[in-house]
Amino acid sequence: MSNVPTDRHYLSSHEWAQQVEGVVVVGISEHAAEELGELVFIELPAKGDEVIFETQFGEIESVKAVSGLNSPVTGKVVEVNQELIDSQSAISDSPFEDGWLIKVEPAIDSGLDLLLDHKTYQAQLDGS
């Protein structure tokens, strides 16, 4: 069973968001990392780019499959995890910590209040 931390919120498409001192950290869940399998490439937005709630902000390739990454928040990218460009292993090994993807300064209508809490996301995983 995949780990679902209680201090984050989730999209049904398996991205997570965590608010830390006014910035929203974004990543993909352990379940998503396990489903994707061996990762070979990732494309993330640049610092300063805008991301929009539930809209694709990047792509990741695994097993000949390119998967879109959806943003759990609307806002401006303030930091990108550059270490992932060379090696994506942190996403598989530590999806909720070292494998974070981007940090976002949330807009007023950020969409964060529409995310799933950990119980609802866990129920989604249990039902799939």
Add this chain to the structure above:
Amino acid sequence: MQESTPLQTAPRSESSFHLVVPGPLSAAENMALDDLLLDQPGWFLRLTGWRQPVVTLGRFQPWPDSCSGERSAFPPIHPAGEVEPPPDTLAAVRRATGGGAILHGEDWTIAIAGDCPSPVFPHRRPTAVAHRISLLLARLFEGHATSRGGEVQEASMQHITDCFLRRSPSDVVVEGTEGSIKAGGIALAFRQGRVLIEASLRRDLLDAQPDNDLQQLHRLGLFLGLKAGSSSVGELPLQWQGPLARRVEQRFGDPRWNHG
């Protein structure tokens, strides 16, 4: 008790598939159409026709010039969309899907787009979707082709440009005198609850005759557990033509996208 295979356990869907057979298109138009189908609601099975031989590159694949030490069958290529391509070169277009480069023209190229997760593909796991499609494609050539199976070793294959020189569990293979020969490869893209599957199969190894393409595509739709629906043969639906042209202009016909 015998272990169930994905083929045996696949539930029948209530959804219908639509056959899309637009005839030969340019490299950029073909990629734009597949990309468009990924964003359209419904199930589409599509036959890809090429106006001329073309190389397609995986979404994140380095431009082949940068790959050294590989024995590839590709002739010199140039990015599709260049105003004046160098003489004696082939156009190359970048796909929305992953995987390695494929030389098209003599192959049987198809695409499938539909919902994922769904009764057809219950899980969004790339290996599961690839495995199922590989089994179904092999079933089209039953008694002749099989799905390779085995372990995923994607990362170790990235330096190899040519899809048909890579090995993957989802390869469609035929048995030769010196072991398995790759006769078909697939590539996937997942976006917003949808999946696009592009497949290239070698007609010479599979004895796949162009006269049977439509019938085989229809069979594949039924194998997926879908019901036969409508067909678009020749002209594409009018409402697709504007979005298709925009995707050609903004992405697949742009040398910057194709060169990467």
